[in-house]
Amino acid sequence: MSRRPATLILFVLCLAAARVALAQAAADSPAHISKVDGAAVLERNGRGETATENMPLLEGDRLHAFRLSSRALPRVMDESDATPRIELCTAAFLQNRDADQGGAIVGRHWSMRVVYAFAAALFNNFPHIGQGEANTALTGTVMRRLGARDPEATARIAHALGAWREGMPLADAPARAADHIETLFSELGMPTRLRELDFPREGLAIVLEQSLKSFNADPKREFIRERTLLEDVLQAAW
DSSP states (O other): OOHHHHHHHHHHHHHHHHHHHHHHHHHHSOHHHHHHHHHHHHHHHHHHTTOSSOOHHHHHHHHHHHHHHHHHGGGTTOTTOOHHHHHHHHHHHHHHHHHHTTOOSSOSSHHHHHHHHHHHHHHHHOTTSOHHHHHHHHHHHHHHHHGGGSHHHHHHHHHHHTSOOTTSOGGGHHHHHHHHHHHHHHHTTOOOSGGGGOSOGGGHHHHHHHHTTOTTTOTTOOGGGGHHHHHHHHHHHO
């Protein structure tokens, strides 16, 4: 037997073994944990979905990760079916590969930058709040309030979600995307308002102050000039 067929057989066997191991791990993972992590994966994919200047391979990773996560998340609570959890694992892997190859951690548009900054401040100051819950509690309100600052990017998100299509008013895209996302997360039992996260409203002051210092979300220090606006958005998310 030549070396090439032997290598191919070995690769196929290793791939099959890895799939079995991943299926077992996914089956053993509690559905509620997969749901929370999956929400974070989908939200992260929403940021990448707006990119228009990706290298082809990065764009392919992002698009497929978005398709996998958006398809899997509504089915992830079925304890008897490991397939959605495998798909979410694959989407997370593609996200990591995207980051390793130079993809941005945070989208360039305002709504996702602000969600990132607010969410990071939340789960860093209140340890009982997970990243997934923080993202779902913020995304709808922030997109509704700030999506119009980047209308084309928000329209691409809404289009990818099936909430907006060409020919509709561009101004409708933020609300349509926000409504769709909140409905999806609510049906999964995920929080869509900050008051559902079991922390004092007074804690919003800490969240605001720390979000103004988020270098990943705001490397050009634009947030500090928008302090009043960001405070209003944070309060509206309550």
